[in-house]
Amino acid sequence: MTDFAATKAMFHMPEGMIYLDGNSLGPLPKATAARVARAVTDEWGEKVITGWNRAGWMAQPTALGDRIGRLIGAEPGHVVLGDTLSIKVYQALAAAIDLVPDRKVILTDSGNFPSDIYMAEGLIKSLGRGHELRIVAPEEVANHINNDLAVLMLTQVDYRTGSLHDMKGLTAKAQAAGAITCWDLAHTAGAMAVDLQGCNADFATGCTYKYLNAGPGAPAFIYVAPRHIKNCQPALSGWLGHEAPFAFDLDYRPGTGIERMRVGTPPVLQMAALDASLDIWDQVDMNALRAASIALTEQFIAGVEARCPQLTLVSPRDPHGRGSQVSFAFADGYAAMQACIARNVIGDFRAPDIMRFGFCPLFIDAGDVDAAVDVIADVMDNRLWDDPVYKQVARVT
Amino acid sequence: MTDFAATKAMFHMPEGMIYLDGNSLGPLPKATAARVARAVTDEWGEKVITGWNRAGWMAQPTALGDRIGRLIGAEPGHVVLGDTLSIKVYQALAAAIDLVPDRKVILTDSGNFPSDIYMAEGLIKSLGRGHELRIVAPEEVANHINNDLAVLMLTQVDYRTGSLHDMKGLTAKAQAAGAITCWDLAHTAGAMAVDLQGCNADFATGCTYKYLNAGPGAPAFIYVAPRHIKNCQPALSGWLGHEAPFAFDLDYRPGTGIERMRVGTPPVLQMAALDASLDIWDQVDMNALRAASIALTEQFIAGVEARCPQLTLVSPRDPHGRGSQVSFAFADGYAAMQACIARNVIGDFRAPDIMRFGFCPLFIDAGDVDAAVDVIADVMDNRLWDDPVYKQVARVT
Structure with missing residues (x-):
């Protein structure tokens, strides 16, 4: 078994950040x-x-x-x-x-x-x-x-x-x-x-x-x-x-x-x-990793779908049919993602309308998922994305 | 003008090493x-x-x-x-x-x-x-x-x-x-x-x-x-x-x-x-660099030729016809270079018989050239290369 609380402690995470973009660039291991x-x-x-x-x-x-x-x-x-x-x-x-x-x-x-x-x-x-x-x-x-x-x-x-x-x-x-x-x-x-x-x-x-x-x-x-x-x-x-x-x-x-x-x-x-x-x-059991990843993505999908009816799941619903990321479609997805990022929930956007979130059990846990869902729900409920500052398309990574 | 004493101070050099291999891998700048x-x-x-x-x-x-x-x-x-x-x-x-x-x-x-x-x-x-x-x-x-x-x-x-x-x-x-x-x-x-x-x-x-x-x-x-x-x-x-x-x-x-x-x-x-x-x-005047490089290679060639008749210059004698390195041929060049390296004068060897020395004015000065010539002359005069330990061809870089 892999102790994911222990692996989480091996990563540096910027203060207050919930990093759901390890599928784009992984965070820094402390060592x-x-x-x-x-x-x-x-x-x-x-x-x-x-x-x-x-x-x-x-x-x-x-x-x-x-x-x-x-x-x-x-x-x-x-x-x-x-x-x-x-x-x-x-x-x-x-x-x-x-x-x-x-x-x-x-x-x-x-x-x-x-x-x-x-x-x-x-x-x-x-x-x-x-x-x-x-x-x-x-x-x-x-x-x-x-x-x-x-x-x-x-x-x-x-x-x-x-x-x-x-x-x-x-x-x-x-x-x-x-x-x-x-x-x-x-x-x-x-x-x-x-x-x-x-x-x-x-x-x-x-x-x-x-x-x-x-x-x-x-x-x-x-x-x-x-x-x-x-x-x-x-x-x-x-x-x-x-x-x-x-x-x-x-x-x-x-x-x-x-x-x-x-x-x-x-x-x-x-x-x-x-x-x-x-x-x-070297210490990670890949089957344990997969099980933890599925648990996180299932939790995330359930949380977002319960609280954000504006968002449409575009990832496969069957966890065995998807990788370790979850994507939702939303017409103003770019601005919505910028609003999340401004609130320290980091995912990314892929044209034309995909909000993408990656889940890495090595440094993301169930508490992070709950906190991320809270932020996304706040962004959607209060239309926080509907702000010109978030709609300016900068260089996108 | 470029102050080469100042640039030399900007590099880390291992204790006692005269590094004439900057043409293969440059040394570490301190910054x-x-x-x-x-x-x-x-x-x-x-x-x-x-x-x-x-x-x-x-x-x-x-x-x-x-x-x-x-x-x-x-x-x-x-x-x-x-x-x-x-x-x-x-x-x-x-x-x-x-x-x-x-x-x-x-x-x-x-x-x-x-x-x-x-x-x-x-x-x-x-x-x-x-x-x-x-x-x-x-x-x-x-x-x-x-x-x-x-x-x-x-x-x-x-x-x-x-x-x-x-x-x-x-x-x-x-x-x-x-x-x-x-x-x-x-x-x-x-x-x-x-x-x-x-x-x-x-x-x-x-x-x-x-x-x-x-x-x-x-x-x-x-x-x-x-x-x-x-x-x-x-x-x-x-x-x-x-x-x-x-x-x-x-x-x-x-x-x-x-x-x-x-x-x-x-x-x-x-x-x-x-x-x-x-x-x-960014601070280096390339014409000053070239003049300093030529002075170093001329000094090295003169020193080696005066003291090591066993070595044959294979680089062009005209400094305007060569780069910033000097090569000498010697039948036991591999062993001779190992003997130099063991004495902290670092050059390299290229098959079949070339002893190669690079001169970078940013961190090599006239005193280094004199000291290197002393070591090479010692290796040649005293046949220090004629030692089985230096003849074992390891992986060559």
């Missing part, structure tokens, strides 16, 4: 500042260039990858950190396309994160081989899996609605049709147990700045199933993916394992922050 | 720890998600880009930070190839950093349009510029020998032949004045962890000449390069300016470290 300071002062400052070996910087991307691997059900040695999620999506998709050279259709849904779709468009254009990116409604995905399909590329949890795809079922169906799967775990890694092995997933990617609490700009990760790694030709063939980076050969030879998905120099300071947040995650 | 701690504690810790706007994270890549732009002679608004150098090389080369669709030859030299060559190989393979990467000896580059040439892709300073390409002359010759140029400034940005505008360069890239002292894993930068940016179709079309990232459109529309070369979420903690090191660089 992170010291860990990052150590990387700056003791590692970089004292070891300088020798830090690559003596402080373990060179091995960080795979060492940290294994710790994330436990959370997502990956085999040890098959997850590596680096770059951004967009880059990792590009790598995964490029490798997947290579594995099915005679097919041209890449299937995704309109609930995929736009950057995944943009990266796919860019890759298809670069390849110039007539691939088609077919974008269907989330509920239509299964119906579009057929023998033309090259790659099924999905984000497991819809960033707007929180709707959860059936990874196991869709993977099996896609594979039965001869296709390869690429799963983006941006809103699942750290949000619930993921079982990549059990689902027989081919490729997966994810980020660490959301539920994994590694901070703004934290590195992404990529998983390649053991059966594919030897046939996986890196499109982004950087020197740290080379079999012998420091031989400085002029010919690229991919590394033997997941290392081949590395590209350039790893972001050591960001990796230190991830190291600190994984010290918390 | 960096506090700046990074502020990013962790005050920005991430207190502002959480609102840091993207309220702490200026979203604008950092272009704001820091302009400060680097001054050092490399770029127009304001045409440099952006992000990702790693390998990724930025890929983006620049992909965009350059697009500008000359009817040509197939990409010319580079065997002194280019291997990752640049690997990334080019990977891109050519993805494109599948019959491009040829022609790799010639550095001194043969000019002779291979002809009307078949699509892109001239070079690293301005050879990472092994320190030999400096004539950026202005080669750019003019390549452009006269109808080609596009991509310059990697890894060993020139912060090593000497660079004048991208004066050279009429097309694309440039570079890293910030070497001479620019932004720390291990610091982000890379890319420059696109103003005349090209509108025609530059990003191959890595990530959401932060989109014209309106937070509109979450399903269609990619590139940003209007250099922002289109952004890909994913910027590494905020690494950017904070860069911000601190640029506080030093």
